[in-house]
Amino acid sequence: MPNFSKAAPLYRDALDMRRRLYPADKYPDGYPDLATSLNNLGFLLKARGEYDEAERFYREALAMDRKLYPADKYPGGYPDLAGILSNVGLLLEARGEYGKAEPFYRDALEMYRRVYPVEKYPSGHPDLARSLNNLGFLLLERGDYGQATDALAESVSMYNRQVGAFTDGGAEAEALNLAASLPGASNKFLAATAHAEEAKPSEQYPVLWQGKSALARSLQHRRRLLHAAADADDATRQRVQTLIGVRQDLARLVLAPARPGDADRAQLVQDLTDKKERLEKELAALLPASDRKTLPYTELADRLPERAAFIDLYRYVDWDNKTRKWDDGHYAVFVLRKDRPIRRVELANAAAIDKGLAEWRDDIVKDLRSNAAARLRKAIWEPIAAVLGEGVDTIYICPDGPLSALPWSALPGDRPNSVLLEDYAFAVVPGGPSLLDQLTAPVPTNRGPGVLLAVGGVRYDRDDYKAGKLWPALPATVKERAGIVAEARKLPHAPEIVERFCAGADVPRLLADLPKARWAHLATHGFFAAPDSKEREHLFRPDDFLLGVGAERRGAAARNPLTLSGLVLAGANQPTDADSGVLSGEAVAGLDLDGMDLAVLSACQTGLGEAAAGEGVFGLQRAFHIGGAKNVVASLWKVDDEATAALMNLFYYHLWEKGEPPLQALHHAQLELYRNPQGVPALARGRGAVDWDETVQTVTKAPVDATETPKRAAAVKDWAAFVLSGAGR
Structure with a gap:
């Protein structure tokens, strides 16, 4: 936190010194450094809530800048002068004097437009975008939602262009810091448009469409x-x-x-x-300049299958003009379908939704009946379903914030004791443009069977070390790996099979294997080092997460957030300087995985990661996508070994033997496991077990009445954890 009490004397000393260095008799118009000191002290006093004294220094700085940069010499204005105009406006706004603040904001904005003309700054300028944001928020506070929407829309679009242009030539961590420094224009835009009369989602969504996960798309490109x-x-x-x-x-x-x-x-x-x-x-x-062109959202609508929908969620907080405070938050949901107008839905009380989700996830893992599921259906699904329309069986979801950890398919369905899995196949995507890229990408033809990389039965110890193991052995993954390999070998055109197990499933080998694989099945521990988790305590140091005063990322893990998620490999219980035994997302993201159709991360928490504003989740799914993998199956919580093996064996049966695309294969496998929990032991044993064929025929047989509730459904924790990220093709 800033230490204002220590800073104030230093600012005052600097100001006094500059007054002596640049006395009025020698510098009648003042001096730029002196004006800067006045502005700095005013800024500090405003931050301390000492508005009257802050205004005195701001006004003196403004008068000085007007003399230093007169209109006859600077007809377009000057950045310093525009800056102090903005600061005076911010001060007056903080005191609630909105009418007095507005002229200062508008003067600053017009000056910035002249100083940074579009022909010289096609992506805009941060000062100009911030000025638009300031004016937009003032208008939001005054309840002038129409004008606020216009200013904030321009600000959001400009920020998006700047982040994209910066990412083209900058480092990933610097781009993240730039995104973190932005003043929440998207949030304010969503708040303003929620109140604006005759608001049209078709005009709102284009403003937001290009910004979500823009950094991830740029890095992948x-x-x-x-x-x-x-x-x-x-x-x-x-x-x-x-x-x-x-x-x-x-x-x-x-x-x-x-x-x-x-x-x-x-x-x-x-x-x-x-x-x-x-x-x-x-x-x-060294790369050619990006044309920064992104197809409009209407292209995605045109490319969506007839029975598919795209749901894009944005968490935001709204400004309460009565309390003069931000509220507990909302989710704005944009629903897109082919040949239909885009719709916007509001999910009220995001804080209650987030709390309910945490409660439900805890109940799922403990295998408890949960009232939270019904509350979440009412709060989330019912408002969406009201505009979804008929004839949908596939839903692509771009979640935001905590909803990235929501098992959508396990939400209660329309019929008593049913779940949404029975009616819909769900896939998550990083953003609408990313989904459009996948749906428009040509499907490769004349490809060979490729390589299957199958990992399971990893030996996490380097010797007989026993004390304090973080990663216990997973004996069921031996059978899981064997079952998948057996299924692959049965194919008419079997892939080349590379198996890694015991001490051979180490980091160097997987780094060499992954770029060659078309299919990668990784049955091992996974982790996300969430705050207060044992993984964070064991694997990282506190200073790895240091943030600067402006929330800029400074620590090693903060600057490289993909290190927070990983797969646990051979020797991880006894890491060495040469080999930690952990394959982190940071290492995966640098690989060339363009030839990988599917990565299955059959491990706990591989679908989780660190959320960043506007950028989704930094986790293993993201790392594999950045590397080029088209589809990634990952889990939201730890699943019983036997249930995991059963689900995966069914999944590959549908994927390879039935020739179904990944999304359909996962949906069918989960649905069949949900309806037939008694088949788990036989399914877990995999192909080669004496009862495999009979069990598969039984569980894959369509029920006479698809709407009939199974007599005994499998526990949610055993089938709903795994989610597919990607178009599922």
Whole structure:
């Protein structure tokens, strides 16, 4: 937190010194440094709530800047002058003097428009976008929702262009810091449009459409361009390989065991982080400039299958003009279908929804009956279903905030004792543009069977070490791996099979195996190092999560959030400096996975990650997608080993033997497990078991009445954890 009491004397000393350096008799118009000191002190006093004294310094700075930058010499104005105009407006707004603040905001805005004209700044400028944001919020506070919407729409669009342009040439961590520094214009835009009369979702959604997960899309696009450039040039290939190596070294070092020499480790981490970011910028400079063109959302509507819908959620807080405070939050939901107008739905009381979700997830894991499920259906699903319309069986969802951890298919259905799984197949996607990219990508033809990488039965110990194990053995994954391999070998055109198990399932081997795989099944522990989790305590140091005063990411894990999720491999119970035994998302994201159709992360919590404003979740799913994997199946919680093996064996039966696309295969496998829990033991034993064929025939047989509730349904915890991310093709 800023220490205002210590800062104030220093600011005053600086001001006094500058008054002596630039006396009025020698500098009748003042001096820029002196005006800056006046502005700085005014800013500090405003932050302390000392508005009257702050105004005195602001007004003096404004008068000085007017003389330093007169209209006859600076007809377009000057950035410093526009800045102090904005600051005076902010002060008056903080005192509730909205009528007095508005002229200052508008003068600052017009000056910024002249200083940063569109022909010189096609992406806009941060100061101009911030000025629009300031004016928009003032109008929101006054209840002038129409004008607020216009100003905030321009601000959001400008910020989106700036983040995109910056990401094209910057480092990932710097782009994240830029996104974190933005003043919440999207949130204010959603709040203003929620109140505006005659608000049209078709005019609102284009403003938001390009911004969600823009960084992830840009990084994925840049990685593809880099690998293409590396194929054509030896020097570029060498630098790309160096970057991949640095990412892997960084991931290894961040997760290395704590030792007395951690000060050296901290410097090494910083050096590697700096090298990674320098290489990212150098390689970005070699690439052609992006045209920054994103197809409109109507293209996605046109490309959606007839029986599919796209649901895009945004969590935001609304301004209460009575209390003069932000409320507990809402979810704005945009619903898109082919040949239908886009609809917007409001989910009120986001805080209650988030709390209910946490309660439900806790009850699911404990296998308890939960009243929270019915509350969540009423709060989330019923408002969406009211505008969804008939004839939908596939739903693509782009969640936001805590709803990234919601098992949609397990929500109660329309019929008593039913679940939504019985009527819909759900897939999550990073954003609408990402889904559009997948739906418009050409389907490869004449591909060979490719390579199946099957991992299971990992040995987490390097010797007979027993005390304090974080990662216990998973004996059921041996059968899980064997069942999937047996299913693959039965195919008419079987893939090449690479099995990794025991001590052979280590990080170096998987880093070499993954880029060659078309199918990757990874049956091992996974983790997300959430705050207060044992994984965070065991794997990271507190200073790995340091943030700066402006919430900029400074610590190693904060600057590299993909290190917070990973897969646990051979030797992880006894990590060494050379091998932590953990394959983190940071290392995965640097790989070339363009040939990977499907990655199945058959491990607990592989679907979770760190949420970042406007960027979704930083986790293993994101890392595999950035690497190029088209579809990723991951889990939202730890699942019983036997239930996991049963679900996965059914999934691959539908995927390969029945030739179903991944989304349909997962949906059918979950539905059949839900309806036939008695089949779990036989299904878990997999192909080769004497009762496999008979059990599969029984559980895959369609019920006479699909609307009939099963006499004994499987527990939610056993089938609903796994979610598919991607288009599911």
